[in-house]
Structures are given as structure tokens and as C-alpha cells.
Amino acid sequence: MRLKRKVTRQSKRVEVFTGDNSDVMSRFPENHFHSVVSDPPYGLSENGKNYSSQTIADMITTWAKGDDYDYSNRRGFLGKDWDGGVPQPSTWKQTFRVLRPGGFVVAFGHPKTVDLLILSLRLAGFEIRDQIMWIYTQGFPKAVDAGKQIDKHLGTLQTSGKYVNLQHDIRGGQAFSEVSNIGGRRMARSLEGQGGYGKTMVPAYEPNSPHAEEWHGWKSALKPAHEVIVVARKPLEGTTAQNILRWETGVMNIDACRVPLADGEKVKGSGHGGSLDTRNMGWGFKRVGRDPDLGRFPANVIGEFNDDLQRYFYCPKPGRTEKDFGVSDPSGKSAKNPHCTVKPVRLMEYLVRLVTKKDGLVLDPFCGSGTTGIAAQNEGMQFVGIEQDVKYADVARKRIGAWINHVQAA
Numbered sequence: 001m002r003l004k005r006k007v008t009r010q011s012k013r014v015e016v017f018t019g020d021n022s023d024v025m026s027r028f029p030e031n032h033f034h035s036v037v038s039d040p041p042y043g044l045s046e047n048g049k050n051y052s053s054q055t056i057a058d059m060i061t062t063w064a065k066g067d068d069y070d071y072s073n074r075r076g077f078l079g080k081d082w083d084g085g086v087p088q089p090s091t092w093k094q095t096f097r098v099l100r101p102g103g104f105v106v107a108f109g110h111p112k113t114v115d116l117l118i119l120s121l122r123l124a125g126f127e128i129r130d131q132i133m134w135i136y137t138q139g140f141p142k143a144v145d146a147g148k149q150i151d152k153h154l155g156t157l158q159t160s161g162k163y164v165n166l167q168h169d170i171r172g173g174q175a176f177s178e179v180s181n182i183g184g185r186r187m188a189r190s191l192e193g194q195g196g197y198g199k200t201m202v203p204a205y206e207p208n209s210p211h212a213e214e215w216h217g218w219k220s221a222l223k224p225a226h227e228v229i230v231v232a233r234k235p236l237e238g239t240t241a242q243n244i245l246r247w248e249t250g251v252m253n254i255d256a257c258r259v260p261l262a263d264g265e266k267v268k269g270s271g272h273g274g275s276l277d278t279r280n281m282g283w284g285f286k287r288v289g290r291d292p293d294l295g296r297f298p299a300n301v302i303g304e305f306n307d308d309l310q311r312y313f314y315c316p317k318p319g320r321t322e323k324d325f326g327v328s329d330p331s332g333k334s335a336k337n338p339h340c341t342v343k344p345v346r347l348m349e350y351l352v353r354l355v356t357k358k359d360g361l362v363l364d365p366f367c368g369s370g371t372t373g374i375a376a377q378n379e380g381m382q383f384v385g386i387e388q389d390v391k392y393a394d395v396a397r398k399r400i401g402a403w404i405n406h407v408q409a410a
């Protein structure tokens, strides 16, 4: 958490609207926002199950006709209604209308459903420019042991009498029903209350049949260690230069997002510190003059790596103090942030800085507890957030307000 950081800035326009984002966006003029930085619903499953091919076919056929697919009675992450599906093209079309030509949409997606997110953006008219991989190390594997499932199926399941500490992190996108499979619905509900993270003692499993012995150690999933951030853009109006001069958008602020070098570190070779220019080279690129001491060129990977490898901007998931800062209950006492998918402030700062000019206006149509708003303020930008849930919108206003006061007092 970076609360100790010393930043002094004037507070800028910041508004959080409560309501459905399409309704609220329809009140804004076209070509209004400089950027859209958002963490929309991941629509991880069809009520706890993997999407069937029929559902996908129906969804994309409906979308291609210009209609909305029916998400009613659908639940997603932790059983939440709001996570019943990825945003439909109609929502992104409204976003497209209010975004300036050349403006970027930076939207989080989950490896399981990012294909649908990208398709939805494309159908709304956006160009897909890139996918940033946000790598973190705090995810926990949640897969169920195949041996245990077999013993359960055969009626031979026994526990050893010992207990093990099972850690769970379902913030990275674990569907409620999958967590229920591991630890039961009560555990999933209690984790929800803890913002999706917890430790539970569960009986230790030991295989108790020959088939279970053979399959013990096989599991159905990998440890979650990344989320995808889709970078899309509303097409330019004219050339890049014309677009920039008219709309102040179309390009990314690479120099403001360079990864600082360690003390005394020198960058060698191309592709590390210098900018790349695609003009007049065989197939490839040549370096153009740029002071390598500015830092490493920001990559489409954000994460943590061994020192021997290229170093990237590293940002872990947020801790409790950061998530809860500024949140209070109706009596004014400090309270927990009830949102279960809070993103790190530092990561959101990096993303708004990458695609928005100073003083620019950032929109987050899926604002949740307001992390993008905090980031926009800290980066000297203006912000409009939209959140349909009254409780989350209130938390967003409180969190953003608390950061503004904190930063002004610093």
C-alpha cells in the first residue's frame, strides 16, 4: 500500500454515479472521455458450470444480430448477479460513443472468458491493440484432487484424522460453486465475507482405493497467477498526429510508464531502454535515439520475475489496509470494504497514466469500490465512475474522498 507516499496535487473533478452504466453513459455527449479504464464482470461461468458450446453459439449469434444475450438468472463470481456475463456489445457501443476517437479502453479480463470480452469489444467497433498480462504470486491453487473425487465416487473416501490448513484466494476469479466444491457452501460464504481470502482447516486426504491411489495428485486446474488486461482503441480520426491534435488521444504515455533502473544499472542492447521505430527496416525494428537511463520500455507484461530476466513493473494484489482505507459504516466507524474484487491502486495508477493525458477525463463504467477513481485522482486526472450497486458506489465515494484528503494533507 502506498499511503505513505508524498504527493501533493489539487483535487480534480471526480464523480461517482449510481445506476446502470448504459443509462448513465447515455447522458454524456459523444467523444467526451479521454480513456476508459475498468474492471468489468468476468462472467466466469454459467451458474457455476463451464459454458456449453451451445451457449457460446447462442451468445455470439445474438450479439452478431445486434441484440443482448439474456443474462437474467445468471450468477458468476461468488454467486454474484452482477457477474452473470461479460459486458455485452451494447454496453461497449455506448462506451464507444462517449469515448474520444483514438481513446483507449483498458479492461481486465479472466483467462477463461477473455475471448468473449474481446469479441464483445470488437463487435462494438473497437480495435484490439494488445493484451497486458498482470502476473502475481499470491494466487492459490484451488483444484480438487482426482483421487479424492474417485474415492468420493466409489464411496471409499476416508480422512486420516489429521487436518491441514487449506488456503484460499478466490479474488483471482474462482467461481462460487468451485470453491463450494472444495470447502462447501459455508466456506464459500465465509470467504465472501472476508473479501474472498481465507484459511480453513480441512481434514487431510489420503487415497483409499487403488484407482484413487493411481490418480492422487492429478487435478483439474493450474494455480492462478495472471489476469489479462485488454487494450482496445476507438479508431483514430485521420492520422495519429491529426487525432492527437484534435482529441488528445491515440497514443500511450510510454515515458511516464518506464520501469526505473536500479542504482548504477545500465541498459544494454536493443529493446530494453530505447524506443522502437518501424520505419525503413527489413522485417524488423531499429532503435531510435532515446536516453536509455529513462528506464526500461514498458512491456505488455506486468509482474514479478527473477533478477536474471527482464524486469517489469511489479504490482502485487492489494492488502487489507489499502482496500479498507476510508471505508466506514453508517455510524462513521471504520469498516471493511465489502467488494470482493478490489484491484491494486498502484496498478490502476499505472494503467490510467499509460492511456490518459494529465487533466484528462477517465471513465470507469464498472467502478465497484472506486479504485480507478483513486488512481485517476493520484495521477492528476479527472474521473467519472458508474456503479449500479448503491452500497459499492457509497464505498467508492468514501475511498476516493479519503485518498484525496490523505494526498492533500501529505
Ligand SMILES: C[S@@+](CC[C@H](N)C(=O)[O-])C[C@H]1O[C@@H](n2cnc3c(N)ncnc32)[C@H](O)[C@@H]1O
Pocket (backbone or CB within 6 Å): 019, 020, 021, 022, 039, 040, 041, 082, 339, 341, 342, 343, 365, 366, 367, 368, 369, 370, 371, 372, 386, 387, 388, 389, 392
Ligand atoms: C469487478 S467489479 C469492479 C471492482 C473494482 N475494480 C474495485 O477495485 O473495487 C465490477 C463492478 O461492476 C458493477 N456493475 C456490473 N454491471 C454494471 C452495470 N450494468 N452498470 C453499472 N455497474 C455495473 C458491479 O456491481 C461491480 O461492482
